[in-house]
Amino acid sequence: MFQPPYRAAVIGRTGRGNYGHDLDRAFAEEPKFTLVAVADEDEAGRAAASSRLGVDRSYADYREMLERERPEFVAVGPRWLDCHREMVVSCAEFGVRGILLEKPMAPSPADCDAMLSACDASHVKLAIAFQTRVSPIFEQVKTLVADGVIGPVLELRGRGKEDRRGGGEDLMVLGTHIMDLFRAVLGDPSWCFARVTDGGVPITSEHVRDGAEGIGPLAGDRVDAMYGFADSPAVAHFATARPTEPGSRFGLRIFGERGVILTGTGWLPEAYLLRDPRWFDSPGGAGWEPITSAGVGLAEPLPSGGLLDGNRRIVADLIAAVEEDRPPVVSGADGRASIEMILATYASQVAGGPVALPLADRSHPLERLKGASRG
Template sequence: MSGVRWGVIGVGDVVEHKSGPALQTVPGSSIAAVMRRDGARAEDFARRHGVPRWYDDAQALVEVGGVDAVYVATPPSSHAEHTIRAAAAGKPVYVEKPMARSVGECEAMIEACDRAGVGLFVAYYRRALPRFVAAQRVIQEGRLGRVERVEVTLLRESAGGGWRLDPELAGGGLFVDLASHTLDWLDLVFGAVTVLGSEVDGGPAESRVNVAFSFGSGVTGHGRWDFEAGRVHDAIEIVGSEGSIRMSCFGAEPAVLTTARGPVALPAGQPSVVQQPLIENVVASLLGQAEPLSTGATAIRTTRVIDTVLAGHRERHGIRFG
């Protein structure tokens, strides 16, 4: 494979702003075809972005010649379906996060891609964003000393609306959509997350979640996510014996390292297209030039944490996924 020609399933706001421009500009990458159930919108996207083909049927897109890999950018409820379809056609898959609604769906995706011998990548793009890479490097270099605890807080004024609040489509509410970013990055830095206890409140789409967790290294942590808090606050704090890092998950400002010498801002360099660094890695991986940063094997661990946290809540509300 000398380059990667993408077929994109689902061309909404994420593809328009967060990923699509990178798929078109990363060296060795281009969009060859797009699909949306609303064919007129698929055609409009194709026309505006110079994409040669458009479809209103996913099967037609994955089977067409001239498509080397498939990007699935639909709500999580159809991630497994489209991934399995693409794998059956022999196409590697880059799928949006969260990987799927449940561990069972993730396992089916991994099995399909393994059986077909194709790669499976997941869009946990904070693994490659410069400010997160800088924070990870500081931790790995031991500049915090012995890491002791992690505190995560995400508060929003109100939960808003849309499909992300429909558990049938999203797998839950905004905890599933937003906390998954933070949990995946913590998994990258400290290893698999173990849930020690959780409290979940709200309707079927959970609105308040408190989680106590730990990592294999002995580091403990706590997370609070409240999407009806009436105020906004976004902080990840990592505390060690010799210093701390404080940063947001969803802002663009640099992480701040504080030691005995005082605070210092770490390198940031937020790209204008936030998925570009990860897409560069995915393309390089498909071309045999790099090891992948975010795969089905890594992403399923975050879905496993979410399933554990929400198990009782889902049972109370009769939420089940096949």
């Protein structure tokens, strides 16, 4: 009978994505798990992980680990994207019941499709490490929106981290969080209209480059995108650029007819409410009120925590999803949707106009752009 303690294992890749944002620790500390093994192709990294996680058995080849140990849950920790498809598909083929995957999910919609198809065929639950989605503060934000505190939503705005990665890399690495939050507030997107430029000119095949960390093709030092949604008249705007000074605008702003909500990302992000239909705090205005897990204007009762706390919550939900045979709160379908929204910016730039979502062509738009130039 399938019951705890469940056999669990961790896949990492030292020097090539490592173990993500403490996905390994979230597995090691889960009381319903018995952590049986770790896999890492790097010998020194593998030894360090074994010691850190308190496991006796370790493997250079994760496939050998899956075959010999037969874990029921696996953390696929590497941040680098180039290994995600192969690792997730292998987990599904070896009978794993639940997988926690570091974001972003994969370089292309086709990769995401292959991962979800393998999981569906083997009845595997796949969860993505979008920590903000399980944050108790973000739950308060969604409740405020649903209760109409800021009135009907008119638009959402999000920006990347805009550090040295500003532009295409920022879009892929950090933009995935913002796209997921867009969907959490407004539902599934139906179209994207975007401009992607490099040095002030629209990108061409000459601007396409290989991204760092296995990201796949990238282009552009500035991205400006707008999204429409199937079930809402509101629109969402995402932008990232490579500024002269690093920005601190990473996060989400929700604009309604009667006010604004601002939230960062993570387990316990900073979040604020402004009850002002003009959308700015002026002399005599209501002022920004902090939002905590307890509500508006109340002290935060939870201890400060990082992404590990969010991943602990995601692991607990993944276990419940397997036990209850339901999708995880942050599922593989959510991970795929964020990738499609990201790549829709390139598809729109290449098409010279809006593109429909989900994307009909499952290949990478920048690969098609390079192919068109060669043809």
